[in-house]
Amino acid sequence: MSEHPPNEVRGPGLGIVRHYAPEAEAYRDLWAPVLVRLARWLTDEIPLGSARRILDLGCGVGALLPHLRDASPEAVVVGLDRTQAMVALGPRAFPLLVGDAVRVPFQNRSFDAVVMAFMLFHLPDPTAGLAEARRILRQGGWIGLLTWGRERDSRARTRWIEELDAEGAAAFDEKLTWHELVDTPRKLKERLRAAGFANVNSRVKLFVERPSREEFIARGTILGSRRRRWESLPEKSRRALLGRAEQWMKEMSSEDFEEESEVIVTMGRAGT
Numbered sequence: 001m002s003e004h005p006p007n008e009v010r011g012p013g014l015g016i017v018r019h020y021a022p023e024a025e026a027y028r029d030l031w032a033p034v035l036v037r038l039a040r041w042l043t044d045e046i047p048l049g050s051a052r053r054i055l056d057l058g059c060g061v062g063a064l065l066p067h068l069r070d071a072s073p074e075a076v077v078v079g080l081d082r083t084q085a086m087v088a089l090g091p092r093a094f095p096l097l098v099g100d101a102v103r104v105p106f107q108n109r110s111f112d113a114v115v116m117a118f119m120l121f122h123l124p125d126p127t128a129g130l131a132e133a134r135r136i137l138r139q140g141g142w143i144g145l146l147t148w149g150r151e152r153d154s155r156a157r158t159r160w161i162e163e164l165d166a167e168g169a170a171a172f173d174e175k176l177t178w179h180e181l182v183d184t185p186r187k188l189k190e191r192l193r194a195a196g197f198a199n200v201n202s203r204v205k206l207f208v209e210r211p212s213r214e215e216f217i218a219r220g221t222i223l224g225s226r227r228r229r230w231e232s233l234p235e236k237s238r239r240a241l242l243g244r245a246e247q248w249m250k251e252m253s254s255e256d257f258e259e260e261s262e263v264i265v266t267m268g269r270a271g272t
Contacts, residue, residue, distance in 0.1 A: 058119025062090025130195035149262025170232035197268035
């Protein structure tokens with residue numbers, strides 16, 4: 001019996017579904033492996049060994065689920081995500097559900113741990129999502145969060161965006177993320193405490209990546225907001241842009257593809 005019944009996609013969730021559904025397979029192949037490596041910063045620290053029920057809230061394609069099982073072999077590990085197309089690609093060995101992070105279909109105090117890896121910033125009211133996680137956590141249960149902090153774009157990414165602008169690619173104005181609400185340890189600590197968590201610890205780790213030229217082009221054409229801008233171009237403009245990009249990428253070093261991102265690693269315990 002669930003505390004909240006399943007609900008239709010509405011509000012910001014509808015935009016998120018429209019955004020992620022067309023690129024679910026590309027996300028699984030190109031981006032999920034990157035995020036899973038970062039998620040290990042969290043799963044290696046949060047005490048999961050004695051957990052019996054773990055929820056990956058905002059699980060995407062479920063790439064983190066096997067790692068949560070490794071951390072707690074006896075636990076039932078459940079994945080929930082807003083986007084059906086993502087959930088459909090998840091590993092069949094785990095219970096997978098489609099649902100809303102602020103109205104999850106679980107009873108009060110039904111989980112020992114909740115992990116929210118790179119999803120909290122998709123909620124316009126992150127405190128509401130944290131309060132819902134608190135509701136389904138047993139007393140003393142743990143929550144683990146990963147969010148993005150400050151970022152430094154690579155020279156190559158900046159050039160690619162300039163090329164999209166030059167070709168007249170449509171602007172991507174739909175707001176699907178609220179990074180500014182959860183992009184520092186201080187903000188996360190305040191929100192977790194407001195949602196009823198104690199023993200909150202939050203720190204910044206630096207993620208540095210140099211995608212290959214092939215990975216760079218793939219991410220620029222089939223992932224995220226750059227994909228949507230790319231798809232707005234006529235075929236002739238796409239060919240012209242790729243032709244120019246092939247030339248200037250040859251003149252760039254691997255350092256020109258290097259990007260830096262702060263990752264905020266946060267844990268808290270369900271208080272009284």
